[in-house]
Structure formats: C-alpha cells, structure tokens
Amino acid sequence: MPSDKNNKIPFNEDNYTHNIERNNERKLDRRGFMKTLAGAAGVFAVSSLPWGAVAAKELMGLGEKEYPHKKITDVSKLAVGDSLEFKFPGDHDDAIIIRLNENKYVAYQNACTHLRCPVFWVKEQNQMVCPCHHGFFDAETGAPTAGPPRRPLPEIQVKVENGAIYAVRVKRYEA
C-alpha cells in the first residue's frame, strides 16, 4: 500500500512514540532470551575469576608476608612470667610479648579485638585483660575467654637467636 506519510513532515499521526515501535525492537523473543541467559553465564564465569585467583594465591602462601625481623629484647631482660610491650610490624602497631616459661614466648598485637583498647598481661591471673570492658584473653592462644571480644588477638611469630628475641611475622587476622 503506497503511503505519502514521508512526504509530510511532521506527518499526521496520533502517536508520539512512533519511533520506538519499529520491527519489534522492544520485544524479547525466545532467541533473545536465550542469548541473555548465555551472556549471564559469561558474566558469572568472569566474575568467578578473582575469587579463584585469590584462593590460588592463598594456597601458594603468597599471603604470608614476612616483615623485616625486628629485635624485641634480650632473653636475659625478660624474666619468666613477665611481659613487655613493643611495636610490630609498624611503629604504631602495639604488641605485647609474654614469656610463659623458660623457652616459650608468645606475642600478640595487643589492640583488643572489641574496640582496640590495649590489652595487658596480668601475671597473677595468668591471662590477658582488656580493662576497658573486661575482656579476657587466653595467653597461650590469644583466644578470647570472657567479655565482649569475640575474635582472637593476631599472633606474632617470634624467634630466639643468639640470646635475643626477634619478631618475624604476623599471623593472619581472623575476621
């Protein structure tokens, strides 16, 4: 049917949205829907990649960062049952070392896992105490035993060499 619509600009049509109803371009047909589903599978595949990459990195142990060894103190200056505060790994990261017995040293970053108050070693009670809200931590493992904190203190690995104690690395902070 010949039409002379195109010869009149604007042509007389009672439809203000005539330009979007062309060749069913807004209609999602079966094939278009399948295409969308295949595309969604692609998006899923691509978005899995970072998770796999980070998991592989963890498996290969690249997350275990070793800081430059830092001397804490001499063995002779830290009596059994005593504690000492130091900074590791940065200059503003408070940490505490406790000599539990002749050969056993434990060290933790001593910001309380509740609200980051400093945690102290109380020799008489044989445990670590956060005075702010009465949080208690087991000195052997750093695990919270009572009070508001729910997460263990991040442990610092120490090494004894030639009568001196060195901080080696910080174990992963378990969120």
Next chain:
Amino acid sequence: MKRSYVGVAVLAFILFLNIIFTQYMVHQFFYENYVNTLIFCGLNIVLFPIALFAYKKMKNVKA
C-alpha cells in the same frame, strides 16, 4: 511457527547451576577451604562454554 523451549529450559538450568556454584564458591572462600573455592570457580567457568554451545545448538530448533 512452533518453537521448542527446550533450549530455554537448558539455559535456565545452567544459570541455576551458576548461581549455586557462585554461592558455594563465596562461602567456601570465607570458610578458607581454598581448594573447594578453586573447584567451584572452575565449574563456573566451564559452564560458560556449555551455555554458548547450548545456545548455538538450540537457537534454531523448531518443535
């Protein structure tokens, strides 16, 4: 024109598996089972070529 909706069902099922694997992957990651994370990541990636294959096979199928 009659169409076959088998392809739609297959692709919808693949998407369903994608969602399940992604959920598992994220949870196993936070439980620090990194081997399982890698397995589900691999499954998720393998599903993409399968979905493409299913699309190519099914797009012109008529009932």
